[in-house]
Amino acid sequence: MISLEVRVARRLTQLPPYLFVEIDRKKREAAARGVDIINLGIGDPDLPTPEPIIQALEAGASRSANHRYPDSEGLGSFRRACAEWYARRFGVTLDPEREVLTLIGAKEGIGHLPLALVDPGDVVLIPDPAYPVYQAGTVFAGGEPYFLPLRRENGFLPDLEAIPEAVLRRAKLIFANYPNNPTGAVAPREFYPRLVEFAARHGIIVAQDNTYSEIAYDGYRPPSFLEVPGAKEVGIEFHSLSKTFNMTGWRIGFVVGHAGVVDALRRVKSNLDSGAFNAVQEAGITALANAEAIAARNSAIYQERRDLLIAGLRSVGLSVESPRATFYVWPTVPEGYTSASFVSLLIEQTGIVCTPGNGFGRQGEGYVRFALTAGRDRLRVAVERMKGALERQA
Numbered sequence: 209m210i211s212l213e214v215r216v217a218r219r220l221t222q223l224p225p226y227l228f229v230e231i232d233r234k235k236r237e238a239a240a241r242g243v244d245i246i247n248l249g250i251g252d253p254d255l256p257t258p259e260p261i262i263q264a265l266e267a268g269a270s271r272s273a274n275h276r277y278p279d280s281e282g283l284g285s286f287r288r289a290c291a292e293w294y295a296r297r298f299g300v301t302l303d304p305e306r307e308v309l310t311l312i313g314a315k316e317g318i319g320h321l322p323l324a325l326v327d328p329g330d331v332v333l334i335p336d337p338a339y340p341v342y343q344a345g346t347v348f349a350g351g352e353p354y355f356l357p358l359r360r361e362n363g364f365l366p367d368l369e370a371i372p373e374a375v376l377r378r379a380k381l382i383f384a385n386y387p388n389n390p391t392g393a394v395a396p397r398e399f400y401p402r403l404v405e406f407a408a409r410h411g412i413i414v415a416q417d418n419t420y421s422e423i424a425y426d427g428y429r430p431p432s433f434l435e436v437p438g439a440k441e442v443g444i445e446f447h448s449l450s451k452t453f454n455m456t457g458w459r460i461g462f463v464v465g466h467a468g469v470v471d472a473l474r475r476v477k478s479n480l481d482s483g484a485f486n487a488v489q490e491a492g493i494t495a496l497a498n499a500e501a502i503a504a505r506n507s508a509i510y511q512e513r514r515d516l517l518i519a520g521l522r523s524v525g526l527s528v529e530s531p532r533a534t535f536y537v538w539p540t541v542p543e544g545y546t547s548a549s550f551v552s553l554l555i556e557q558t559g560i561v562c563t564p565g566n567g568f569g570r571q572g573e574g575y576v577r578f579a580l581t582a583g584r585d586r587l588r589v590a591v592e593r594m595k596g597a598l599e600r601q602a
């Protein structure tokens with residue numbers, strides 16, 4: 209039989225290579241040489257899912273009603289639990305029927321959103337650096353990304369007033385993400401009102417990604433974009449149970465806000481997937497009911513790790529701010545290195561895996577991202593090894 213040569217669709221070739229594939233290869237090479245790997249590369253909690261959530265899944269998995277296709281909008285009971293949590297946590301009122309939609313992880317909803325809103329030729333405003341899925345979803349829908357540089361001197365906030373008029377006229381959608389991956393930045397109080405005003409003025413839909421709202425430090429409580437009056441009229445907010453509850457493998461998240469946008473995304477999903485396993489949604493109800501206690505426990509653990517790693521990075525001469533939320537640390541690379549060359553040095557000489565900043569966009573060049581997904585003992589070892597490697601280079 210002749211094996212056809214596959215010429216993939218242009219939309220695939222338009223994407224930057226998915227970053228973690230390349231890092232994975234280097235990691236495997238180092239591991240094959242016998243190097244002990246300390247993986248701070250991917251934002252995937254090392255802590256287990258809390259026991260009550262697992263028990264809820266076990267109970268739900270035994271119920272035969274749950275073995276059938278789920279509804280594409282999600283279980284009513286899960287959507288009500290999302291709305292109750294929003295009321296409790298943010299003081300935001302949501303109609304669980306029209307303003308809440310279950311997702312198979314936030315990534316699924318983010319990736320599909322442009323299919324619901326964006327026509328070829330429409331512009332999507334995307335932060336740079338950013339979670340890569342904003343760009344991928346845009347390109348898959350035939351939209352045109354326009355990148356908004358996030359710079360340290362601006363607190364890693366986009367300069368909305370610097371966007372050219374011609375771009376604004378074609379812009380359909382803007383992504384925001386605070387607390388921010390990869391920079392660890394948080395949105396100051398005045399940012400969301402500004403974003404709502406900007407969106408209303410230019411007729412641009414806001415998609416704010418609040419995946420890290422529950423991982424925060426020093427008493428800081430990240431707000432919801434929907435707390436701002438008028439926000440629900442211009443946009444939506446994504447949430448994930450992945451990072452908050454150590455459930456990345458379970459694939460469960462949700463989106464809330466503007467009923468028309470939520471419905472448009474539901475229509476895309478009803479044609480492409482058949483929703484999240486009902487038993488996982490039932491486990492999600494248990495997670496949300498215990499959100500405060502679980503989030504406090506996780507954040508306390510990450511905060512100790514943060515303090516240890518920040519002190520360690522500074523002691524080896526890296527310039528870094530201490531994040532108030534997220535489990536990411538975003539230092540600039542030492543003098544004489546690029547993001548890529550510093551990541552290579554670390555993998556090859558220390559076994560530490562981190563992510564090159566430029567993998568999140570051009571503005572990420574000169575930074576690397578460490579995820580706080582290893583225990584303090586391992587982080588101490590990481591800092592010691594880094595010190596050794598940098599001294600050998602000097």
Ligand SMILES: *Cc1c(COP(=O)(O)O)cnc(C)c1O
Binds near residue numbers: 251315339417459460
């Ligand atoms: C991890 C992450 C997501 C995806 O979360 P899932 O619910 O696991 O799909 C979305 N946005 C950001 C910024 C993330 O870091």
